[in-house]
Amino acid sequence: MRLISKAVFSLALAWAATPALAQDAPQQASPPPSAGMPKAPIPYTSLQKKAAPRPRPAAAPAAKAAAPAATAPAPAAALPVTPSGARLAPGQPIPQAELEAFVDGAVRSAMSHDHIAGVTVSVVQNGQVVLKKGYGFASLSPARKVDPDRTLFRIGSISKTFTWIALMNEVEAGRIRLDAPVNLYLPERVQVRDQGFRTPVRVINLMDHSPGFEDRALGHLFERNFDRVRPLAEYLRQERPSRVRAPGSSPAYSNYGAALAGEAVSYVSGKPFERLIEETIFLPVGMNSTSFREPHPPKAGLPGPIPERLAANISDGYRWTPSGFEQRPFEFISQVAPAGSASSTAADMARYMQLLLAGGTLDGKVVYGPRAAQAFRTPIRRTPPGINGWRHGFIEYPLAGGRTGFGHAGGTLSFLSNMVVAPDLGLGVFVSTNTETGGPLANTLAGSIVQQFYAPPQTFPREGSRQLADRAGDFAGHYVGTRRAYGGLEGMVGLMIGGASVSVTDDGRLVVSAGRETRAFVPDGDLSNGRFVSVSGPERLAFAMQDGKAVSFRTSLGEQTFERTGFWLRPGVLAVLAVLTALAALATLGGLLLRNRREFRETSVQRQASLLQNTQAVLWLTAFALFGAWASRTSDVANIMYGWPGASLIIASACVLVATALTIGGLILLPGVWRGGRRVDSWSPLRKFAYSFTALLYGAFAVVLGFWGALSPWNG
Known part of the structure; x- marks a missing residue:
């Protein structure tokens, strides 16, 4: 999920990615907008358009340096075919040479086509690091190549997963209860106000993004000027969002809620958030090149800066323009650190994925216990098949071949990342890009690896439905997401480009358009259940039906609900x-x-x-x-x-x-x-x-x- 919902800023104006803070809507693994508001923006989510093959445009000189020509992947025939038709059975590991060739082709093609300056990737399987690689440049002036062991990328809302681990550690220690009001664990000045709601916001509501907050981000979620950066508690007090729905009623991805969780953990433990994560997660796991801290001069009330040895290795962030790559200034996220300020290397993220796949213990060191391990594999919410039910803060992703994975996506203004682990395959994939156009690669790499090696062949696109064509009016219309500001000028922008248009084609396919992204779906079973599957992948939609007509729908990410609106x-x-x-x-x-x-x-x-x-x-x-x-x-x-x-x-x-x-x-x-x-x-x-x-x-x-x-x- 992106820290910000990218669509919020789309020039289309005419606010839908993620998460992806979880910019950062949560993003789809296969995608949201991010830590950047899943700015969100439908944020690059399961509505992301699948690119059709097309000729590669000639790259500008800077692009050529950052993205060497793609090498052809090894022939598919190099691997045997299982009885199901898949190239590998679940217990069979991916041959390293085959994996590297496939990832090389996918990454270099995306770098050339989407103009991405640098990419870092790591893949683990069965307890081993099977691929760890950097592509392109972390800096163009002076030139500095991406090193998977040394180069830090901003991972946006993937940061939240460390917050959830810290929270579950407090739960296992008996100092926090999931069903208790979060105000019990917060200092009075940042406690959640009633605002007319009698039901308190509970800790569990933060983990499935259902506290009922509106989502505001513009002007304060990221800061370019360090002088404007505030301590976490001050930020939570000054930027308190309005409560717009009852807690637990419906998910709406909330960076503010994740930041509240981080403040609660810090308050209960009696330690600053950054130091707590370092002592309980990073040091035991051996993630020596990962930090929530940022490069800045010392400032009273703020955590100390990131060590200089790490600051010198942080990748620059880029934006592609007609004249080439444009470097962006460092984006400060310390004011909402638990939701998205972490930076890490591909090597460190490989160790983190090994920890997740091993259930919380790595190299004999217990980072979290069995209750947390079970929680991270158990959805909080009951949802239709293929719809994320929030595995206690982690996103559940549909993968090819009927499999599921879990993890998180993340996005800042310039960095787009994703981490997906598939326990039944012993597989974990991390990818991060340092250019704002890197979303499609980050969102699809993990899913494409599973599709390539573990999914049986399928016929795409799936056929449309005559019944759907006859009932087009029951689904067609304009829908507005619940992850948005609910008033003021930011609310206006959210309504303007934060919705989704649903139509039905003559051949019975449901088409969902959000911003510049369009996806097509067909009924998944009987039309009355309101469930749809992508014509070309595992992504799902689930409509809520009332008197035979759709009133709302959710995507596979499940980070918000899209509600049908009136004409006004x-x-x-x-x-x-x-x-x-x-x-x-x-x-x-x-x-x-x-x-x-x-x-x-x-x-x-x-x-x-x-x-x-x-x-x-x-x-x-x-x-x-x-x-x-x-x-x-x-x-x-x-x-x-x-x-x-x-x-x-x-x-x-x-x-x-x-x-x-x-x-x-x-x-x-x-x-x-x-x-x-x-x-x-x-x-x-x-x-x-x-x-x-x-x-x-x-x-x-x-x-x-x-x-x-x-x-x-x-x-x-």
Whole structure:
């Protein structure tokens, strides 16, 4: 899951990845948005589009250096075929040469096609490290190659898994109870407020992301300026989100909830979070190149900086532009460290996956006990097959051949990562990329390895359903995710691009579009159960049905619920009203220049109405221009995250608020405008009609904007 939901920042504007903090929506293993808000953004999740084969574009010079030409994988015939048709049976390990050839081809192809500067990968199986490799560059100036033993990548929301281990250790020690209110384990200043809900948020609600919080991230989840970084407790107090649903009722991926869990563990243990994780996990496991600390000067109230020997090996983060790779400044996440600030190497993550596969004991050292080991393999929530039920903080992933794995994905503004372990195969796969375009590789590598070696051949794409085509109206519509802000300008952005459009093709396939990602599904069994499977993989959708019609659905990641909305919350409706309002405003101002002398005859009421409507027109056009200026900067996610909300968006919202207030006055004057009759000192019938249409249009647009949260410049 991404720390941030990538879609939140998509230039499509026209907020859906993950997790992936778990940017960081959780991401799909096979994907979310991340530690970055699964910014989330549907965040790159199971709705990620499967790329069709296509010619590789010529790489820019920097890209060529970072991504050597792909080498062809070894022929499939090199391995025998099992009776099931799979190349290997579950107990058979993958030959190292075959694995390396396959991973080399997949990684180098993605680096060239998606313009990724550097990648680090490790694969473990049956207690052994079978692949550990770096590709491309950790730094382009000066040039520094990725070293799987030395180069640290930011792992985003994978950080949360260490938080859950620390929490379960406190549970096993009897100092925390999963069914107890989390407030019992928090200092008073950061305790969760009632906010009208009688049911307390319990510890278990944090582990399946169902505390009922809205998801706010813009302007504070990541920091570019270290002077703005705050201690964890201060961040939790100052950035407390609203509670929008009862705890336990529905999952909605929460970085804030994971940070609360980290604060609870620290408070109960009496140790700073970073030191606790180092002493209880990193040192015993031998993860000597992994840290939640970040490179910065000492600052009172904050944990000490990462050791210099590690700071010098942290990879830079990149963004691909038409002119080549653009290095991004270091992204500080210390203020919400338990949710996503860790950095690690492929070698250290290999040891971590060995620990998870071994049930908490590695090299004779017990890191967590049998209760925690069982918890991490037991979903908290009952879900339909193929839908993640949250294995006490870990994501459950559907894999090819009917298998499941568990782990977590992570994403920051520049780093996209994934970790998946499949216990029945003794297999663990970790991959991390240092460029914002690395999501598809991170999301699919583990699943493609299982598909390549352990899944029997399948015929894709799966065929559509005639019954679904006949019942298209029961599923088609616009759905909005529950992982979003529920008010203010951030809420508006979340509604604008944080939803999913569902349609049905004539040949009976369900098509889900979110941002720039599109996936197709077909019914999985009887249509009445609302379950669907991808036409080309193991990903699932599960619709909740009411009176034969879909009211919501969840993806395989299960990080949020997508709820069917009314027409007033559809981006298309907002866009149409915006265009009509802009045209009406232009026509209003144009009338000042085109009217002849006779058309300026008017009553005193009409004169007031004309002045009011001309003022509205200026305000609407100013708001559109300012919003356009803000939107023009959203091609780079960092501009939104660091600069939220920005002067242009605040002023645009203020203009809209004033224009809306004037709309009320314009509607009040409407009867007086028509009272002039056919007198020579009154408007013509055409002008009265034009005024009435414009007033009603402005009114309708203002009401819709109110539902979208656009009328609150004070609430970014």
